[in-house]
Amino acid sequence: MTVPSFYIVADGxxxxxxxxxxxxxxxxxxxxxVDWDSAYDFEPCxxxxxxxxxxxxxxxxxxxxxxxxxxxxxxx
Numbered sequence: 657m658t659v660p661s662f663y664i665v666a667d668g669x670x671x672x673x674x675x676x677x678x679x680x681x682x683x684x685x686x687x688x689x690v691d692w693d694s695a696y697d698f699e700p701c702x703x704x705x706x707x708x709x710x711x712x713x714x715x716x717x718x719x720x721x722x723x724x725x726x727x728x729x730x731x732x
Contacts, residue, residue, distance in 0.1 A: 659690075659692060660672040660673060660674050660675075661673075661674075661675060661719075662718050662719050662722070663682075663690070663715070664711060664714055664715060665684055665688070665690065666711065668683065668684050669681050669682070669683060669684060670682040670683075670684055670690040671708075671711040671712065671714075672695070672715070673712075673715045673716075673719060677719075679698065679712050679715060680696060680697055681695065681696050681697075682694060682695040698712075
């Protein structure tokens, strides 16, 4: 698997988004490298739904900021 363009690492997990907007997770090793070969779909338990949703929202915000940064927003 290739490394996705957008991901966040928190609490031993990487929360990632591919170029098509599909979100998934991957475990993080003790040396802080991400194991992309063991990526998984989100299936949070009832307690974790809000946390996973929050992380996915942050991924969307990061992608939006990157797109905004690479485009010309305004010119004089």
